[in-house]
Amino acid sequence: xxxxxxxxxxxxxxxxxxxxxxxxxxxxxxxxxxxxxxxxxxxxxxxxxxxxxxxxxxxxxxxxxxxxxxxxxxxxxxxxxxxxxxxxxxxxxxxxxxxxxxxxxxxxxxxxxxxxxxxxxxxxxxxxxxxxxxxxxxxxxxxxxxxxxxxxxxxxxxxxxxxxxxxxxxxxxxxxxxxxxxxxxxxxxxxxxxxxxxxxxxxxxxxxxxxxxxxxxxxxxxxxxxxxxxxxxxxxxxxxxxxxxxxxxxxxxxxxxxxxxxxxxxxxxxxxxxxxxxxxxxxxxxxxxxxxxxxxxxxxxxxxxxxxxx
Amino acid sequence: xxxxxxxxxxxxxxxxxxxxxxxxxxxxxxxxxxxxxxxxxxxxxxxxxxxxxxxxxxxxxxxxxxxxxxxxxxxxxxxxxxxxxxxxxxxxxxxxxxxxxxxxxxxxxxxxxxxxxxxxxxxxxxxxxxxxxxxxxxxxxxxxxxxxxxxxxxxxxxxxxxxxxxxxxxxxxxxxxxxxxxxxxxxxxxxxxxxxxxxxxxxxxxxxxxxxxxxxxxxxxxxxxxxxxxxxxxxxxxxxxxxxxxxxxxxxxxxxxxxxxxxxxxxxxxxxxxxxxxxxxxxxxxxxxxxxxxxxxxxxxxxxxxxxxxxxxxxxxxxxxxxxxxxxxxxxxxxxxxxxxxxxxxxxxxxxxxxxxxxxxxxxxxxxxxxxxxxxxxxxxxxxxxxxxxxxxxxxxxxxxxxxxxxxxxxxxxxxxxxxxxxxxxxxxxxxxxxxxxxxxxxxxxxxxxxxxxxxxxxxxx
Numbered sequence: 001x002x003x004x005x006x007x008x009x010x011x012x013x014x015x016x017x018x019x020x021x022x023x024x025x026x027x028x029x030x031x032x033x034x035x036x037x038x039x040x041x042x043x044x045x046x047x048x049x050x051x052x053x054x055x056x057x058x059x060x061x062x063x064x065x066x067x068x069x070x071x072x073x074x075x076x077x078x079x080x081x082x083x084x085x086x087x088x089x090x091x092x093x094x095x096x097x098x099x100x101x102x103x104x105x106x107x108x109x110x111x112x113x114x115x116x117x118x119x120x121x122x123x124x125x126x127x128x129x130x131x132x133x134x135x136x137x138x139x140x141x142x143x144x145x146x147x148x149x150x151x152x153x154x155x156x157x158x159x160x161x162x163x164x165x166x167x168x169x170x171x172x173x174x175x176x177x178x179x180x181x182x183x184x185x186x187x188x189x190x191x192x193x194x195x196x197x198x199x200x201x202x203x204x205x206x207x208x209x210x211x212x213x214x215x216x217x218x219x220x221x222x223x224x225x226x227x228x229x230x231x232x233x234x235x236x237x238x239x240x241x242x243x244x245x246x247x248x249x250x251x252x253x254x255x256x257x258x259x260x261x262x263x264x265x266x267x268x269x270x271x272x273x274x275x276x277x278x279x280x281x282x283x284x285x286x287x288x289x290x291x292x293x294x295x296x297x298x299x300x301x302x303x304x305x306x307x308x309x310x
Numbered sequence: 311x312x313x314x315x316x317x318x319x320x321x322x323x324x325x326x327x328x329x330x331x332x333x334x335x336x337x338x339x340x341x342x343x344x345x346x347x348x349x350x351x352x353x354x355x356x357x358x359x360x361x362x363x364x365x366x367x368x369x370x371x372x373x374x375x376x377x378x379x380x381x382x383x384x385x386x387x388x389x390x391x392x393x394x395x396x397x398x399x400x401x402x403x404x405x406x407x408x409x410x411x412x413x414x415x416x417x418x419x420x421x422x423x424x425x426x427x428x429x430x431x432x433x434x435x436x437x438x439x440x441x442x443x444x445x446x447x448x449x450x451x452x453x454x455x456x457x458x459x460x461x462x463x464x465x466x467x468x469x470x471x472x473x474x475x476x477x478x479x480x481x482x483x484x485x486x487x488x489x490x491x492x493x494x495x496x497x498x499x500x501x502x503x504x505x506x507x508x509x510x511x512x513x514x515x516x517x518x519x520x521x522x523x524x525x526x527x528x529x530x531x532x533x534x535x536x537x538x539x540x541x542x543x544x545x546x547x548x549x550x551x552x553x554x555x556x557x558x559x560x561x562x563x564x565x566x567x568x569x570x571x572x573x574x575x576x577x578x579x580x581x582x583x584x585x586x587x588x589x590x591x592x593x594x595x596x597x598x599x600x601x602x603x604x605x606x607x608x609x610x611x612x613x614x615x616x617x618x619x620x621x622x623x624x625x626x627x628x629x630x631x632x633x634x635x636x637x638x639x640x641x642x643x644x645x646x647x648x649x650x651x652x653x654x655x656x657x658x659x660x661x662x663x664x665x666x667x668x669x670x671x672x673x674x675x676x677x678x679x680x681x682x683x684x685x686x687x688x689x690x691x692x693x694x695x696x697x698x699x700x701x702x703x704x705x706x707x708x709x710x711x712x713x714x715x716x717x718x719x720x721x722x723x724x725x726x727x728x729x730x731x732x733x734x735x736x737x738x739x740x741x742x743x744x745x746x747x748x749x750x751x752x753x754x755x756x757x758x759x760x761x762x763x764x765x766x767x768x769x770x771x772x
Binding site: 048051052053054070073076077078079080082083084085086087088089097098100101102142145146 | 312313316317320324577578581582583584585586587588589590591592754
C-alpha cells in the first residue's frame with residue numbers, strides 16, 4: 001500500500017513569520033489522521049500546501065502518488081476553514097458547478113447532488129438560493145461539495161467549527177462513512193477532544209513544527225494514567241490526612257473538592273488502588289487519563305527545556 | 311480546459327441572468343426605439359397651426375405691403391424649401407446618400423414639416439403711428455387665450471428704409487410679442503421682416519432685389535480630398551461619428567464586463583467561496599475561466615449594440631461606410647483590449663477585500679480606458695499624425711486609438727495595424743502574467759488592502 005501523503009522538510013514563511021518549519025509527515029492510504037494544535041500553529045498553511053493552494057518555500061510534497069496535488073485535484077476533496085457558497089446561486093446549481101469542476105460527468109452530476117442532499121436530510125432545498133439556507137444547512141452543502149466526487153483523499157480544515165451538537169454528530173458520522181468507504185481522511189482542529197473521538201492517528205503541530213506524530217493508542221500507552229481521583233464514602237473523613245504516608249502516594253492535592261492522588265513511579269496500578277481503598281472507603285475511585293490537551297501542554301512546556309539542552 | 315469552460319459558463323450565466331444586467335442591456339435600444347416611434351407622433355400632436363394677427367406701425371410706408379407678401383402662405387412654403395436645400399447642402403455625404411431615395415426624401419420633408427409645424431395663417435393690420443402702440447400692447451396682454459388674436463406688433467423706425475437727416479446708419483424695427491409665443495414663429499417673422507426691409511431699401515435705390523439675390527447666391531462647398539483611389543469627400547460628420555461609435559462600443563463592452571469581473575472576484579473572495587474553488591482548479595484556470603466568461607458578456611453587448619448600429623445603417627442603406635474588415639478588427643481589438651484590462655481588473659478584485667478598497671487601484675485602469683475618448687478630437691482630426699500613430703501602437707490604449715484610426719477616412723497602413731496587434735498581444739500577455747501572480751497571492755490574503763508596491767512584492771513572491 002502506498003502512502004496518500006508524503007511531506008519532507010516543508011518550509012513556508014509569510015514575510016518574517018515562519019508558519020511551517022521543516023515539517024515531515026507520512027499519511028498512509030485509508031488512514032484517519034487528525035492534525036491538532038493551537039491557533040496559528042501552521043495547520044491551515046500545511047493543509048493548503050498539501051493541496052497546492054499555497055506553495056512551500058522549500059521541501060517536497062507527494063500526494064496520491066503525484067508530485068503535486070494539482071495533478072490529482074479530481075481525487076481530492078477539501079473543506080476549507082474559511083468556506084463559502086455562491087450566495088445568489090441555487091443549491092443544486094452550486095453542487096453541479098462544484099461537481100463538474102471536480103471532474104464528474106455532466107449527465108451524472110445531477111443525480112449525485114440529489115442523492116447527497118437526501119443523505120444529509122435536505123432533499124427539498126435544491127431549488128433554493130444558497131443565501132436562504134441557515135448556517136448549519138450551508139455547512140452541509142459545503143461538505144457535499146467536498147465529497148460529491150467520492151475523493152480518495154479528504155482534507156478537512158476545522159470541520160466542526162460553528163456547528164451545533166446535532167450537526168456535529170451528523171458531520172462526524174459522515175466523515176466516518178467516508179473513512180469506512182476507504183478514503184484517506186486528514187482533518188485539522190484546535191479542539192483536541194474532537195480529534196480524540198475521531199482519529200486513529202494524531203499529528204500535533206506547535207509553532208510551525210511537528211511535536212507529536214503517533215497513533216492514538218500509542219499516545220495513550222505512553223501517557224498511561226498515573227493518578228487517581230478519590231471521593232470518600234464518609235464525607236467526614238479527612239482523606240488527605242488518612243492517605244499521607246502511604247508508600248505508593250507521591251503527591252496529594254485537592255481539586256474541586258475531590259482528592260487527586262499522584263502515584264510514585266514504580267508502583268502497579270492495582271496494588272495502589274487496593275492500598276488506597278484499604279485506608280479510605282471510597283464512594284468513587286477512578287483513574288485519571290491524560291487528555292490530548294494534557295499531553296499537548298506537557299510537550300509544549302517541556303520544549304523550551306529541550307531547546308536549551310540542545 | 312473543461313473546467314475553464316465550466317467556470318466561464320457560470321460567470322457568464324451569473325452575470326447575464328440578472329435583472330439588472332438585462333435591463334441595462336436593453337434599456338438603450340429600447341429608448342432609441344421609443345424615441346423613433348413616439349417622437350414624430352408627439353411632434354404631430356404638438357403643432358397646431360398658428361393663426362392670428364400681426365399689427366405693423368410703418369412710418370416709412372414702404373415695408374408693410376412687402377411684409378404682407380412675405381407672410382403669405384406661399385412665401386412661408388418657399389422659405390422652408392430654401393432652408394431644406396441649405397440643410398441638404400451642409401449634410402454629410404452619408405446622410406445625402408440616405409436622402410437620395412425618394413421615399414427617404416419624402417420622409418425627411420415630412421419630418422421637417424412636423425418640426426416646423428403647419429404653415430401659419432397670419433393676417434396683417436396696419437396701425438397709425440405711435441398712439442396705436444399702447445392700445446396694441448394692451449391687446450397683446452389680453453390675447454393669450456384668444457385664438458386669432460393679436461400675436462405681435464412690429465414698430466418700424468422712421469429711418470428704417472431711407473437714411474434720416476443725420477444721415478448715418480439706417481434704422482431697424484422693434485418687435486413686441488405676446489407671452490408664450492412659439493419661438494419658431496418669431497424666427498419666421500424675423501426672416502420675413504429682413505427680406506421685406508431689405509427689399510424696400512433696394513427698391514428706393516432703384517435696385518432689382520431679385521437680381522441682387524441671384525448674384526449673391528453661392529452654393530455651400532465641401533472639400534474633395536484627392537487620393538489614389540479617386541476624390542473623396544472629407545470632413546463630414548458621419549466620418550467622424552462612426553469611428554467614435556466603434557471606439558465607444560469597445561469601451562462600453564470592456565468597461566462593463568471588466569467591472570463585472572472585478573465585482574464577481576471580490577464577491578468570491580469575500581464570501582470565501584474562492585478557497586473551495588481553488589481546491590478544484592488552479593488560480594490561473596480560475597482567472598482564465600472568469601475572463602473568458604466575462605468576455606462572452608462583452609461580446610454579447612458588442613453583438614447587441616453593434617448589431618443595432620449595423621441594422622440601422624443597413625436599413626438606411628449606408629452599409630458602404632463599413633468595411634467588413636472593420637468588423638474583423640473590431641473583434642480582434644476587443645479581445646486584446648478586453649483581456650488586458652480584464653486581467654488587471656481580476657487582479658484588483660483578488661487583491662482587495664471589498665469594492666470600496668478597489669477604487670484607488672482602479673483609477674489608473676479606468677484612465678487608460680477613458681483617455682482615448684478624451685483624445686478623440688485631435689486623433690480623428692488628424693489620424694495620421696505622429697501623436698495618433700504612437701498612441702495607436704502603445705498598449706493598452708492602442709486598441710481604442712487604432713479603432714479610431716481604422717474607421718477614419720484615412721486608415722493607417724497595414725504594417726502599423728499588424729504592429730499594433732502584435733504589441734497589443736504582447737501587452738495582453740504581460741498583463742495576464744502580472745495579474746496571474748497577483749491573483750494567486752491576493753485571493754487568500756485578507757486584511758489591510760494592498761497598494762501598488764505590495765502588488766509588485768506579491769508578483770516577486772509568487
